[in-house]
Amino acid sequence: MTPVLETRRLMKSFGGIIATNDLSLSVTKGELHAIIGPNGAGKTTLITQLCGTQTPDSGSIRFKGRDITRMPAHRRARLGITRSFQITSLILEMSVLDNVALAVQARQGSSFDMIRPARSIKAIRDRAMALLARVGLQDKADMITRALSHGEHRHMEIAIALASEAELMLLDEPMAGLGHEESRAMVDLLKSIKGKHTIVLIEHDMDAVFALADRISVLVYGHIIATGAPAEIRGNKEVEAAYLGEESGGL
Amino acid sequence: MTRRTLLTLVTMGLLAVLPPVFYLTGNPFYLDLATRLTILAIAAVSLNLILGYGGLVSFGHAAYLGLGAYAVGIPAHHWLYGGLEGIGLNTTSGLVQIPLAVAVCALFALVTGAICLRTKGVYFIMITMAFAQMVYYAIVSIEEYGGDDGLVIDSRSELPGISLDDPLQLFALSYVGLVVAMGLVRMIVNSRFGMVLQGAKGNNERVVMLGLNTYAFRLTAYVVSGAIAGFAGALLGNFTTFISPEMMDWTRSGELMFMVILGGATTSAGPVLGAAAFILLEEALSSLTVYWHLPFGLLLIAVVLFGKGGLVGLLSRREGGK
Numbered sequence: 001m002t003p004v005l006e007t008r009r010l011m012k013s014f015g016g017i018i019a020t021n022d023l024s025l026s027v028t029k030g031e032l033h034a035i036i037g038p039n040g041a042g043k044t045t046l047i048t049q050l051c052g053t054q055t056p057d058s059g060s061i062r063f064k065g066r067d068i069t070r071m072p073a074h075r076r077a078r079l080g081i082t083r084s085f086q087i088t089s090l091i092l093e094m095s096v097l098d099n100v101a102l103a104v105q106a107r108q109g110s111s112f113d114m115i116r117p118a119r120s121i122k123a124i125r126d127r128a129m130a131l132l133a134r135v136g137l138q139d140k141a142d143m144i145t146r147a148l149s150h151g152e153h154r155h156m157e158i159a160i161a162l163a164s165e166a167e168l169m170l171l172d173e174p175m176a177g178l179g180h181e182e183s184r185a186m187v188d189l190l191k192s193i194k195g196k197h198t199i200v201l202i203e204h205d206m207d208a209v210f211a212l213a214d215r216i217s218v219l220v221y222g223h224i225i226a227t228g229a230p231a232e233i234r235g236n237k238e239v240e241a242a243y244l245g246e247e248s249g250g251l
Numbered sequence: 252m253t254r255r256t257l258l259t260l261v262t263m264g265l266l267a268v269l270p271p272v273f274y275l276t277g278n279p280f281y282l283d284l285a286t287r288l289t290i291l292a293i294a295a296v297s298l299n300l301i302l303g304y305g306g307l308v309s310f311g312h313a314a315y316l317g318l319g320a321y322a323v324g325i326p327a328h329h330w331l332y333g334g335l336e337g338i339g340l341n342t343t344s345g346l347v348q349i350p351l352a353v354a355v356c357a358l359f360a361l362v363t364g365a366i367c368l369r370t371k372g373v374y375f376i377m378i379t380m381a382f383a384q385m386v387y388y389a390i391v392s393i394e395e396y397g398g399d400d401g402l403v404i405d406s407r408s409e410l411p412g413i414s415l416d417d418p419l420q421l422f423a424l425s426y427v428g429l430v431v432a433m434g435l436v437r438m439i440v441n442s443r444f445g446m447v448l449q450g451a452k453g454n455n456e457r458v459v460m461l462g463l464n465t466y467a468f469r470l471t472a473y474v475v476s477g478a479i480a481g482f483a484g485a486l487l488g489n490f491t492t493f494i495s496p497e498m499m500d501w502t503r504s505g506e507l508m509f510m511v512i513l514g515g516a517t518t519s520a521g522p523v524l525g526a527a528a529f530i531l532l533e534e535a536l537s538s539l540t541v542y543w544h545l546p547f548g549l550l551l552i553a554v555v556l557f558g559k560g561g562l563v564g565l566l567s568r569r570e571g572g573k
Contacts, residue, residue: 051460077462091453102450105443106461114444164461
C-alpha cells in the first residue's frame with residue numbers, strides 16, 4: 001500500500017541554517033503520526049513544506065503517490081491536505097459560524113458564487129453548526145471570533161480542519177498555550193477523530209503525544225533520528241540523549 | 252430592521268427627495284451639487300468593495316473616473332471632428348459610450364490588478380498609484396484630446412427615452428446608478444464570494460489553506476470595482492462636459508479613499524455619507540475662506556481618529572444607544 005504521505009530526502013535551509021536535513025518520513029493511512037523534537041528542531045518548517053507555503057530546496061514530497069513537492073498550497077488543500085496553525089490563525093473579525101462555514105463552502109467548491117447570500121444557504125450553515133457541535137462550540141456560533149478564549153480558538157481550528165474533510169490533517173501544536181483541563185479536552189477531541197483521518201501531529205505536550213500517537217518520529221536538527229511506536233520511542237537511548245537537559249523530564 | 256439599515260434608507264431617501272425639491276424651488280445649484288455627490292458616491296461605493304471589504308488599499312481609483320469620462324469624451328470628439336469611423340467610435344450614443352467606459356475600466360483593472368495584487372501593504376498602495384499616474388501622463392501627452400488642457404465634451408451621451416441635458420434626468424440616472432451599484436456591492440459582499448474576500452482580508456493564509464486561490468477572488472473584485480468606477484466616470488463626463496487629466500490625479504484618488512473612510516468602510520451607507528460630507532463640507536468651507544483646505548483637513552483627521560467606523564459608526568451608535 002502506498003503511504004498517504006511520504007517525504008524523501010527533504011532539505012531546506014535559511015541562509016546558513018539548515019532547518020530540514022535529509023528528512024525522510026512515511027505516514028500510512030489512518031494513523032496518527034506524532035512528530036516531536038526539541039525547540040528549533042524544524043517541526044513547523046516541516047509542516048510548512050508539507051502544506052506548501054514553503055518549497056523545499058531539494059528532495060520530494062508525495063501525497064498518495066503523487067508528487068506534490070512544488071504544488072501551490074491552495075491546490076494541495078483541494079487535494080485533501082489541511083493544516084491547523086501553531087499560532088491560532090482564524091479570521092478574528094468574522095463570527096465563529098462564518099469561520100467554519102467558509103471552510104465548508106471551500107470544500108464544496110462553490111465559493112465563486114456572487115449572487116446568493118452565503119448565510120442563507122442551509123446546507124452550508126447546518127454542516128458548520130454540526131462541526132461546531134462536534135467541538136463543543138455550538139453555543140458560541142454567533143459570537144465574533146475575537147471574543148472567544150484561546151482554548152476555544154484551538155477547538156475552532158479543529159472544526160475548520162474537519163470541515164475540509166481532508167484525508168490528511170497536519171496539526172501544528174494544537175495544545176499550545178492550553179491549560180491542563182483544556183489540554184485534556186483537546187486530547188479527547190483528537191481521540192474522537194483519530195482513525196477517521198490521517199493525522200500528522202506536532203506537539204510539545206508529551207502526555208498528549210504518548211496518549212494519542214500510533215507512531216512517533218523524533219526530529220533533531222531537521223533530521224529524523226528515530227521512528228516507532230510510543231513504547232519503542234520511550235526506550236530509545238538516542239532520543240533520550242537528544243532531549244537530555246531540555247525536556248528529559250517529559251519523556 | 253437594524254440601525255444601519257435605517258441609516259441607509261434615510262440617507263438614500265434624503266438624497267432622492269431633497270435635490271429635486273431644491274431644483275424645483277429655484278435652486279438649481281444644489282441639484283448640481285447633489286449630482287456630483289451622487290456620481291462620486293458611486294465611485295466611493297466601488298472603492299469600498301476592494302478597500303473596505305477586500306482590505307486592498309487602492310490609491311489609484313481616480314484613474315477609472317478619468318478613463319470612464321474619456322470613454323464618453325473621445326467618441327464625442329470624433330463624432331464632431333471625424334476619425335475612428337472604422338471602429339464605430341465616432342458616436343454620441345450612450346449605449347456605446349457607457350459600455351465602453353465599463354469595458355475599458357474592467358480591462359485596465361484586470362491588467363493592472365494582475366500585477367498590483369502580487370504585492371501587499373505599502374507596495375500595493377504605491378503600485379496602484381503608479382499605474383494611475385501612468386494613465387494621467389499618457390493622457391497629458393495626447394495632443395489630439397487636449398493634453399493637459401483637457402477636452403470639452405460638446406455633446407452629452409444620447410440615451411433612448413432620457414435626455415442628459417436635463418439636469419433633473421441626469422441626476423435621476425446617477426441616483427439609479429448609485430442604488431444599483433450599492434445593491435451590486437451588497438449582493439457580492441454577502442455572497443459566498445464575498446465571504447472569501449472578507450476572509451482573505453482578515454487572514455489570507457488561513458483562506459489559502461482552505462484551498463481557495465484568494466488572488467483570483469481579489470482580482471475579480473478588483474475588476475468589478477474598476478468597472479463600476481468606470482460607469483461613474485462616464486456619468487462624470489456627462490455632468491461636467493469637460494474632462495482633463497487633472498480628474499485622475501492621485502489627490503483625487505486620495506479624496507475617494509477619504510470618502511470611504513470618512514463615511515465608514517465596510518458599510519452600505521458609508522461611502523455615500525462620506526461623499527456627501529466631503530462635497531458639502533468642501534462647498535461650505537470654501538465659501539467661507541480660500542484657506543478652506545486647512546480646517547477641512549483637520550476635520551477629516553478628527554473623524555478618522557475619534558469616529559471609529561466613520562460617520563456610520565458615529566450615527567448608528569448615537570441613534571442606537573441600547
